[in-house]
Amino acid sequence: MKRLKHATKIVTRRAFLRKSFQSGTGLSLALMLPGCVEPEDATKTAAIDAPDMAGTPFVANAFVTIGQDSTVTVQIKHVEMGQGPYTGLATLVAEELDADWDQVVAVAAPAEPAYHNLHWGMQATGGSSAITNSFEQMREAGAVARYMLVGAASQYWDVPAAKIEVTRGVISHAASNRQASFGELASLAAEQALPDFVTLKSPKDFVLIGTTLSRKDIGKTDGSAVFTQDIQLPNMLTAVVAHPPRYGATLASFDATAAKELPGVVDVLALDNGVAVLARTFWQAKQARDALDVSWNEDNAFVQSSADLFAHYRQRAETPGDSWIKEGDLAAAFEGASQIVEAVYEVPFLAHATMEPMNCVIQFNGTEAEFWYGCQFQTVDQAQAAQVLGIAPEKVKINTLLAGGSFGRRANAHSDYVLETTQIAKAHGKSVPIKLVWTREDDTNAGYFRPMYVHRLKAALDDAGNIAGWQHRIVGQSISKGTMFEPMIQNGVDPQTVEGAHVPYAIPAQEVETHAVDLPVPVLWWRSVASTHTAYVTEAFIDELAAAAGRDPLEFRMSMLDDQPRHQQVLALAAEKAGWGSPLPSGRARGIAVHQSFGTYVAEVAEVSVAESGDYKVEKVTCAVDCGIAVNPDVIRAQMEGGIGFGLSPAMLSEITFENGAMVQSSFHDYKVLRINQMPDIDVHIVPSAEAPTGVGEPSTPVAAPALANALFAATSIPRRKLPIGLKV
Amino acid sequence: MKTNFTLNGTAQSIEIDPDTPLLWAIRDHLQLTGTKYGCGIAQCGACTVHLNGKPNRSCVTPVSAAAGKVVTTIEGLANSAVSAEGLAIQNAWNDAAVVQCGYCQSGQIMSATALLKTHPQPSDEDIDRAMAGNICRCSTYMRIRAAIKHAATDLRGEVMS
Numbered sequence: 016m017k018r019l020k021h022a023t024k025i026v027t028r029r030a031f032l033r034k035s036f037q038s039g040t041g042l043s044l045a046l047m048l049p050g051c052v053e054p055e056d057a058t059k060t061a062a063i064d065a066p067d068m069a070g071t072p073f074v075a076n077a078f079v080t081i082g083q084d085s086t087v088t089v090q091i092k093h094v095e096m097g098q099g100p101y102t103g104l105a106t107l108v109a110e111e112l113d114a115d116w117d118q119v120v121a122v123a124a125p126a127e128p129a130y131h132n133l134h135w136g137m138q139a140t141g142g143s144s145a146i147t148n149s150f151e152q153m154r155e156a157g158a159v160a161r162y163m164l165v166g167a168a169s170q171y172w173d174v175p176a177a178k179i180e181v182t183r184g185v186i187s188h189a190a191s192n193r194q195a196s197f198g199e200l201a202s203l204a205a206e207q208a209l210p211d212f213v214t215l216k217s218p219k220d221f222v223l224i225g226t227t228l229s230r231k232d233i234g235k236t237d238g239s240a241v242f243t244q245d246i247q248l249p250n251m252l253t254a255v256v257a258h259p260p261r262y263g264a265t266l267a268s269f270d271a272t273a274a275k276e277l278p279g280v281v282d283v284l285a286l287d288n289g290v291a292v293l294a295r296t297f298w299q300a301k302q303a304r305d306a307l308d309v310s311w312n313e314d315n316a317f318v319q320s321s322a323d324l325f326a327h328y329r330q331r332a333e334t335p336g337d338s339w340i341k342e343g344d345l346a347a348a349f350e351g352a353s354q355i356v357e358a359v360y361e362v363p364f365l366a367h368a369t370m371e372p373m374n375c376v377i378q379f380n381g382t383e384a385e386f387w388y389g390c391q392f393q394t395v396d397q398a399q400a401a402q403v404l405g406i407a408p409e410k411v412k413i414n415t416l417l418a419g420g421s422f423g424r425r426a427n428a429h430s431d432y433v434l435e436t437t438q439i440a441k442a443h444g445k446s447v448p449i450k451l452v453w454t455r456e457d458d459t460n461a462g463y464f465r466p467m468y469v470h471r472l473k474a475a476l477d478d479a480g481n482i483a484g485w486q487h488r489i490v491g492q493s494i495s496k497g498t499m500f501e502p503m504i505q506n507g508v509d510p511q512t513v514e515g516a517h518v519p520y521a522i523p524a525q526e527v528e529t530h531a532v533d534l535p536v537p538v539l540w541w542r543s544v545a546s547t548h549t550a551y552v553t554e555a556f557i558d559e560l561a562a563a564a565g566r567d568p569l570e571f572r573m574s575m576l577d578d579q580p581r582h583q584q585v586l587a588l589a590a591e592k593a594g595w596g597s598p599l600p601s602g603r604a605r606g607i608a609v610h611q612s613f614g615t616y617v618a619e620v621a622e623v624s625v626a627e628s629g630d631y632k633v634e635k636v637t638c639a640v641d642c643g644i645a646v647n648p649d650v651i652r653a654q655m656e657g658g659i660g661f662g663l664s665p666a667m668l669s670e671i672t673f674e675n676g677a678m679v680q681s682s683f684h685d686y687k688v689l690r691i692n693q694m695p696d697i698d699v700h701i702v703p704s705a706e707a708p709t710g711v712g713e714p715s716t717p718v719a720a721p722a723l724a725n726a727l728f729a730a731t732s733i734p735r736r737k738l739p740i741g742l743k744v
Numbered sequence: 745m746k747t748n749f750t751l752n753g754t755a756q757s758i759e760i761d762p763d764t765p766l767l768w769a770i771r772d773h774l775q776l777t778g779t780k781y782g783c784g785i786a787q788c789g790a791c792t793v794h795l796n797g798k799p800n801r802s803c804v805t806p807v808s809a810a811a812g813k814v815v816t817t818i819e820g821l822a823n824s825a826v827s828a829e830g831l832a833i834q835n836a837w838n839d840a841a842v843v844q845c846g847y848c849q850s851g852q853i854m855s856a857t858a859l860l861k862t863h864p865q866p867s868d869e870d871i872d873r874a875m876a877g878n879i880c881r882c883s884t885y886m887r888i889r890a891a892i893k894h895a896a897t898d899l900r901g902e903v904m905s
């Protein structure tokens with residue numbers, strides 16, 4: 016028996032939701048539910064015996080509502096941005112509820128404390144945590160609902176609850192040959208007492224978890240799915256904003272005379288960080304924005320160039336930094352070394368470049384605000400918007416919509432585009448819906464980049480070709496500094512800088528240090544955060560060391576992982592499936608890399624072909640992943656495939672650079688990302704596991720760059736110490 | 745000034761600045777939001793529609809260029825001249841669980857449907873050529889390629905039977 020940890024919250028939410036269902040909100044929710052499929056079951060010969068009760072839906076708890084038509088509506092507390100929480104969290108509920116998958120509908124949860132991420136104590140999506148933090152919570156939510164449905168059947172049929180079965184959405188009692196659907200017992204279930212305990216299934220009894228299920232984020236192949244960009248409300252205005260040309264520049268003055276004469280323009284507003292134009296349509300707003308005559312004060316603007324920054328970073332890397340790891344006697348290791356290998360690696364700023372540029376819809380009536388957008392940081396955005404508007408956070412309602420990608424961009428402690436929208440609504444002062452739309456160029460320029468970094472690595476190899484000492488210095492901006500996450504910085508070291516840099520290998524002496532650089536360029540986590548660069552440099556450097564020691568890269572790694580069986584297992588599996596060590600045609604080579612992030616272990620083998628011209632192609636990536644219990648294997652495969660493609664973009668193509676403080680790139684013609692002709696075949700293998708499930712949204716991304724770099728190193732004998740590599744070697 | 749064109753089988757006449765991109769005419773004036781804005785400079789393909797049956801980046805096509813022509817968007821695919829190809833593509837997309845965030849997928853599906861119309865049995869090179877203008881940041885490309893091939897096979901099966 017398992018103690019029900021969240022009983023209090025569930026009861027509170029139940030009362031709240033009941034109230035909602037009696038209001039207009041509940042009605043609109045009910046109208047959104049599609050017709051329910053009749054449950055089919057082997058017991059269909061049994062007589063249907065259920066109370067004739069018309070009434071309210073059965074609101075079992077904050078997460079599960081069962082309608083009179085048997086539709087099971089699951090409130091999803093994590094934003095759906097493609098990574099699959101609508102499917103994954105609904106699977107957990109349906110498993111314990113013994114629902115039929117076709118009767119389950121996923122909807123975005125409101126912004127309320129019941130929907131906090133249990134890892135963080137606030138409502139937020141990130142860190143590949145959706146399944147991890149919800150694995151018990153959502154199963155409990157389903158189990159509670161099942162308990163109450165069974166209680167209703169027990170009461171109505173006057174039979175012991177222990178003799179009642181629930182299979183694929185049908186409640187039945189074999190001895191009396193009776194059955195009922197969830198909907199038929201919903202009203203009576205709502206009257207049952209909440210259980211003190213629920214028993215969760217043993218993994219051997221799972222019927223949905225571990226199987227391939229259709230995705231619940233529907234409407235994405237016929238144009239009916241609604242993203243922020245698609246919100247249409249009566250009398251809605253579209254806002255387009257003129258932003259400063261460089262970071263640190265401020266608004267000096269502007270002349271809106273020409274802009275205001277253009278058709279459709281309703282208002283022009285000065286903001287903290289720009290000038291907003293409000294018009295009836297996007298195109299009118301954009302034309303007017305472009306017609307503004309704006310002067311910027313650039314006295315304190317950012318004026319540096321990427322080349323100078325890299326030179327400065329390289330200098331810093333030569334000096335000791337703030338210590339993160341200090342193990343063993345490194346000086347002795349270098350003194351006794353038979354070989355010392357040194358390398359400096361560089362990675363540039365990266366944009367998230369979501370397909371849907373940042374946007375946000377607000378309606379503010381002076382006392383309450385309502386938002387519609389692909390919100391990833393509900394609690395933070397809600398509090399900061401409330402502060403700007405001078406109202407209580409409870410007066411800020413957030414409708415979380417499907418997000419057209421995020422990759423970390425929408426989880427921003429500064430709530431940047433949300434507060435820009437809020438400021439516009441406040442300044443306009445009329446209770447009309449306003450949609451802020453950033454153009455692609457606005458989105459790129461606004462930044463919040465993965466920071467640029469320089470890594471300096473130095474290692475000692477002993478006579479046997481083993482690593483005796485390892486020194487690693489990382490130079491770059493702190494993501495946490497100046498945000499609510501700043502307390503995470505310890506001894507000057509930001510975990511968002513170093514995560515993933517503590518290599519899993521058995522190395523007797525290790526030091527990892529950082530230099531935090533202050534720049535006015537806004538930075539943020541980017542799918543897999545620090546591992547985007549720490550996995551690349553450590554795993555590429557390992558191959559440099561293997562080469563120096565004259566050892567095979569796989570054997571070299573395995574020999575140092577005796578205490579890391581899960582690393583060993585994914586390495587061995589990926590190597591076996593990729594045919595590691597088997598002969599390849601001329602011009603082809605393989606590279607291997609392994610990395611653990613967010614508790615998930617991923618190994619990848621990249622196979623490349625290199626032409627005499629230097630053009631290369633990533634032919635294939637073989638991926639092995641150990642993420643504990645595989646809740647949705649096909650979603651896991653999709654995340655591995657997509658995450659590898661996402662990681663190949665910065666490995667091969669993407670960079671944001673500055674010239675005298677001005678950003679060089681602006682859109683997809685110069686901020687290059689992977690296209691279909693550059694996508695390799697990807698072969699994913701999931702390690703069977705009974706461990707608790709861990710995240711899959713991010714962990715395949717950081718392994719792609721080192722696997723590719725190592726394959727190109729194997730092909731050309733030239734280490735790849737700078738990203739992006741480009742399309743030629 | 746009025747611009748007249750046929751949108752998903754229905755005659756439309758809209759009073760609009762003729763330089764307005766077709767994308768925004770469709771989205772903001774005709775309220776069909778399945779066609780997406782991604783870059784506005786024909787670099788990402790999210791805005792792909794069919795103009796007289798050919799794939800078109802509606803973000804750089806002035807609405808005046810659509811005058812007198814037939815425009816098909818994702819919403820009208822099922823009742824268009826390429827309904828068989830469109831349905832096969834949409835089914836293949838769903839069967840292969842191609843979609844992740846989904847924002848680019850209307851454009852992907854419009855490009856893929858147009859490809860099948862002209863190349864009923866597309867090679868990998870045909871797919872690269874037709875689809876390289878459509879970016880997917882979730883990198884669903886592998887499944888897109890597989891789904892196009894499945895749809896082509898399905899269509900051949902239907903023609904043969």
